[in-house]
Amino acid sequence: MTDTEHSPALATPLRRPFNLSRRGFLGGALGALVLGVTLPGGPLRAQGAAAAVTPGTRVRAFLDIRPDGTVLFRSPFIEGGQGIFTAMAQIVGEELDSDPARFQVEGAPPGPDYGLIGGMRFTGGSMSVRMSYETMRKLGASARAMLLQAAAARLTVPVATLTTEPGRVVHAASGRTLTYGDLASAAAALPVPRDPPLKAPADFRWIGKPVPRIDVRDKATGRARYTIDLTVDGMLHAAVQHAPRLGMEPGLMANEAEVRRMPGVHSVHTLPGAVAVVASSWWRARRAVESLSVSWMEAKPGTARTMPADFSSDGHRARLMAASGDGVAYESDGDVAAGLRGAARVVEATYDAPHLAHGQLEPPSALARWNANGTLELWCPNQAPEMFQTAAASVAGIAPDKVILHSPMLGGFFGRHFLYETANPFPQAIRLSKAVGRPIKVIWSREEEFLRDALRPMGVARFRAGLDAHGLPVALNAVAVGEGATGRWYGRQPNAVDSSAVEGIAGKPYAIPNRRVGQIHIDDPAIIGFWRSVGHSMNDFFYETFFDEMADAGGQDPYELRRRLLANSPRHRILLEAVADLAGGWRRGPYTHADGSRRARGVAMASPFGSEVATMAELSLRDRTVQVHHLWVAVDPGSVVNPAIVAAQIRSAAALGLSATLVEGVVYSAGAPQARNFDAYPVLPPDRMARVHVRIVESGAKMGGIGEPGLPGVPPAVVNALASLTGQRVRSLPLSRAGFV
Amino acid sequence: MDLTINGVTQRVEVEPDTPLLWVLRDTLGMTGTKYGCGAAQCGACTVLVDGQAIRSCVTPVENVANAAIHTIEAVEADPVGRKVVAAWVEQQVPQCGYCQSGQVLTATALLKQTPNPTDGDIAAAMVNLCRCGTYEAIATAVRKAAGA
Ligand code: FES
Ligand code: FES
Numbered sequence: 001m002t003d004t005e006h007s008p009a010l011a012t013p014l015r016r017p018f019n020l021s022r023r024g025f026l027g028g029a030l031g032a033l034v035l036g037v038t039l040p041g042g043p044l045r046a047q048g049a050a051a052a053v054t055p056g057t058r059v060r061a062f063l064d065i066r067p068d069g070t071v072l073f074r075s076p077f078i079e080g081g082q083g084i085f086t087a088m089a090q091i092v093g094e095e096l097d098s099d100p101a102r103f104q105v106e107g108a109p110p111g112p113d114y115g116l117i118g119g120m121r122f123t124g125g126s127m128s129v130r131m132s133y134e135t136m137r138k139l140g141a142s143a144r145a146m147l148l149q150a151a152a153a154r155l156t157v158p159v160a161t162l163t164t165e166p167g168r169v170v171h172a173a174s175g176r177t178l179t180y181g182d183l184a185s186a187a188a189a190l191p192v193p194r195d196p197p198l199k200a201p202a203d204f205r206w207i208g209k210p211v212p213r214i215d216v217r218d219k220a221t222g223r224a225r226y227t228i229d230l231t232v233d234g235m236l237h238a239a240v241q242h243a244p245r246l247g248m249e250p251g252l253m254a255n256e257a258e259v260r261r262m263p264g265v266h267s268v269h270t271l272p273g274a275v276a277v278v279a280s281s282w283w284r285a286r287r288a289v290e291s292l293s294v295s296w297m298e299a300k301p302g303t304a305r306t307m308p309a310d311f312s313s314d315g316h317r318a319r320l321m322a323a324s325g326d327g328v329a330y331e332s333d334g335d336v337a338a339g340l341r342g343a344a345r346v347v348e349a350t351y352d353a354p355h356l357a358h359g360q361l362e363p364p365s366a367l368a369r370w371n372a373n374g375t376l377e378l379w380c381p382n383q384a385p386e387m388f389q390t391a392a393a394s395v396a397g398i399a400p401d402k403v404i405l406h407s408p409m410l411g412g413f414f415g416r417h418f419l420y421e422t423a424n425p426f427p428q429a430i431r432l433s434k435a436v437g438r439p440i441k442v443i444w445s446r447e448e449e450f451l452r453d454a455l456r457p458m459g460v461a462r463f464r465a466g467l468d469a470h471g472l473p474v475a476l477n478a479v480a481v482g483e484g485a486t487g488r489w490y491g492r493q494p495n496a497v498d499s500s501a502v503e504g505i506a507g508k509p510y511a512i513p514n515r516r517v518g519q520i521h522i523d524d525p526a527i528i529g530f531w532r533s534v535g536h537s538m539n540d541f542f543y544e545t546f547f548d549e550m551a552d553a554g555g556q557d558p559y560e561l562r563r564r565l566l567a568n569s570p571r572h573r574i575l576l577e578a579v580a581d582l583a584g585g586w587r588r589g590p591y592t593h594a595d596g597s598r599r600a601r602g603v604a605m606a607s608p609f610g611s612e613v614a615t616m617a618e619l620s621l622r623d624r625t626v627q628v629h630h631l632w633v634a635v636d637p638g639s640v641v642n643p644a645i646v647a648a649q650i651r652s653a654a655a656l657g658l659s660a661t662l663v664e665g666v667v668y669s670a671g672a673p674q675a676r677n678f679d680a681y682p683v684l685p686p687d688r689m690a691r692v693h694v695r696i697v698e699s700g701a702k703m704g705g706i707g708e709p710g711l712p713g714v715p716p717a718v719v720n721a722l723a724s725l726t727g728q729r730v731r732s733l734p735l736s737r738a739g740f741v
Numbered sequence: 742m743d744l745t746i747n748g749v750t751q752r753v754e755v756e757p758d759t760p761l762l763w764v765l766r767d768t769l770g771m772t773g774t775k776y777g778c779g780a781a782q783c784g785a786c787t788v789l790v791d792g793q794a795i796r797s798c799v800t801p802v803e804n805v806a807n808a809a810i811h812t813i814e815a816v817e818a819d820p821v822g823r824k825v826v827a828a829w830v831e832q833q834v835p836q837c838g839y840c841q842s843g844q845v846l847t848a849t850a851l852l853k854q855t856p857n858p859t860d861g862d863i864a865a866a867m868v869n870l871c872r873c874g875t876y877e878a879i880a881t882a883v884r885k886a887a888g889a
Binding site: 080081082083212213215216217218219220221222223224225226228229231237263281282283284359360361362363409410411412413414443445446644648651652653654655656658659677678679683684685686687689691692 | 755756759760763766767768770772773774775776777778779780782783785812813814816817826829830833834835836837838839840841842845864867868869870871872873874875876877878879880
């Protein structure tokens with residue numbers, strides 16, 4: 001981690017001029033989320049509403065301290081690589097006074113105790129730590145207070161004479177100590193204190209430190225277990241073949257009898273939109289199901305969410321491009337029409353970005369078992385246990401409390417494992433297990449995953465800027481065209497803008513006096529979902545590359561123009577200067593590097609998920625291959641729990657951003673995705689990775705997110721650098737479809 | 742068919758063209774070896790066959806019936822594998838971890854054949870995909886393990 005810098009001391013008076021993105025998400029999306037989620041089969045009940053439990057307060061729902069002093073912690077948030085289990089162990093361990101290394105963490109079962117995001121629970125929106133930080137500290141402090149009480153009773157001394165050291169209570173006057181393991185059962189019987197005192201941050205032993213992750217050894221030795229690895233007694237394996245287009249249903253299976261006789265085959269099934277084979281191993285099931293010749297019947301007219309037979313990426317892009325008008329206003333300031341009329345010069349450009357696949361390395365799977373007592377036990381990758389429990393109950397036709405849901409570690413997610421109609425295998429596992437009368441594990445092959453993933457939406461943005469006689473922007477009109485993932489899944493109000501469709505175009509900090517951001521909603525025919533950094537994943541690319549176009553048209557240096565327009569926004573300006581400093585100073589180029597290559601740099605800012613980010617890229621071209629040598633990222637998440645995990649997440653998000661910039665894009669033609677595996681849908685390979693340098697700036701502002709914010713600045717920083725080097729403006733991603741490799 | 746895995750010979754009853762990956766995972770319950778793509782694209786399924794890193798998802802089990810197969814479950818039984826795992830822990834390489842069995846075994850095969858690899862050797866050998874983008878940490882860990 002030598003390339004990570006961490007400067008916690010920086011403190012500046014802060015204001016957030018017009019960053020609406022986070023407020024938009026919390027106010028809009030969460031409001032809708034609590035009201036209910038619509039799925040086929042009827043609206044789901046809001047979770048936690050009926051429970052008289054204050055989430056995050058019942059110590060016993062979260063913590064078991066074992067006789068040996070190790071701590072089992074049931075995490076409200078699911079681990080999928082972002083380091084949340086370690087962060088939870090640090091936060092709770094800090095106040096409990098127990099070494100995070102002694103924690104074993106697992107995903108908590110469904111229940112009202114874990115609804116720490118506005119009474120709901122999901123792992124996403126880069127929210128886990130920032131939404132639960134205070135509550136989890138209090139939880140640890142409450143548990144410590146209970147242990148102290150139990151020790152006071154045991155030693156018959158006043159509680160005030162006791163202190164703790166990691167894992168034990170100390171009576172200094174007598175030199176006696178009791179371990180947490182000894183006290184745990186007595187402590188568990190005590191009432192949970194209301195407002196336990198919290199440590200002063202200056203006394204933190206683990207919070208704010210690069211504490212080692214608690215899961216790396218298991219993950220380096222193959223011992224970590226994901227859903228796809230699980231087995232239960234009597235289990236059979238299932239593989240599926242989905243309808244080539246969503247909405248089609250299986251008809252005749254001409255060779256069914258023959259397939260039934262293939263080795264290891266137990267049975268052949270039809271499911272909604274799919275056929276399945278159950279067999280003694282997944283390979284046998286897969287081979288059999290792929291041998292089935294199925295007559296697929298077109299969707300009945302009026303079926304929701306069918307994939308049109310003529311759907312193509314090119315056609316949809318053309319449709320988005322053709323949308324006219326300024327759309328529904330989301331953000332405005334000043335008078336943009338007057339600003340444009342009075343401008344000395346007007347600059348216009350239209351940008352687009354493709355659908356993207358998640359490509360998490362663990363293919364989706366689900367394991368279902370019906371128990372003799374009428375309960376259904378389900379193991380499946382998920383970012384929202386209560387929502388999956390309710391949806392599983394609806395598929396199974398039983399009450400939600402009869403569904404025992406397990407939420408294993410995720411082999412990557414990036415937004416893949418929300419509840420997306422048609423994109424989750426658990427309904428298939430439930431139905432097959434019921435039909436067969438045995439536990440069933442369904443695995444989707446990589447090819448089936450590429451067919452049914454919930455994609456990052458396709459998006460288009462049109463910009464029109466007015467410059468004054470000095471070349472400075474005085475008016476900016478931006479229109480985002482497409483559909484946002486939040487609106488798709490959590491309800492869209494007609495004539496209101498889904499913030500996930502505009503975040504990253506709206507919420508920008510630059511002082512441009514006349515601004516308007518509007519959105520034109522056009523349904524995306526694909527199944528769309530959340531993809532790491534959601535709307536920011538493309539919108540910051542659109543905005544920040546257009547920013548450079550404004551700068552060029554006005555004869556301004558893009559870095560200096562940003563600095564100038566951030567003059568009254570110290571948090572952003574400091575961060576911009578920090579990234580330049582990290583990069584050894586701003587130089588746009590092109591210039592000749594010591595190795596003889598011609599290089600150039602680009603810069604971009606982003607305000608995603610409550611954090612602030614400044615990104616610089618340096619690249620060269622070899623033939624038409626774009627070589628990104630360095631990415632410098634300065635991130636201000638307000639304050640951090642684990643700087644090593646923060647740096648790792650920034651690198652990880654930067655890699656995904658680079659992948660999307662260089663090579664990724666889902667292409668549909670005739671209603672079918674053209675890529676069904678990584679051969680035709682390339683993702684960033686090791687030799688295309690850049691060196692990522694991270695500087696963490698802790699401004700002391702309200703804590704922001706970390707899992708996603710490293711991504712949005714990368715595409716614009718890279719594409720701006722490419723424009724500096726070549727003079728060519730690329731307005732459509734990925735670069736591999738713009739004449740580059 | 743007899744297979745020798747991590748030094749133990751076991752009999753399996755499977756179709757001879759079954760990929761080794763699924764024999765390991767479903768027949769033998771050794772799930773440390775991962776399925777990512779099934780098409781020799783990602784390397785999550787990497788195991789060692791006679792010391793070479795191979796992609797078990799496209800390797801018919803009949804081709805390895807007389808070979809010495811090593812999987813992630815026994816990586817620390819090998820002194821080079823132990824060094825690699827130690828470097829992985831020290832560098833805190835894994836994120837989601839799903840690709841890491843394959844990465845660790847690929848690094849182990851490299852260092853067994855080339856104890857002091859150049860950066861070019863590392864780049865040529867460490868080609869497995871990691872969707873979490875741990876590539877820099879992987880390269881650093883391989884260098885550390887080589888120096889250990
Ligand atoms: S699973 Fe074998 S290479 Fe991907
Ligand atoms: S650590 Fe997640 S795929 Fe490599």
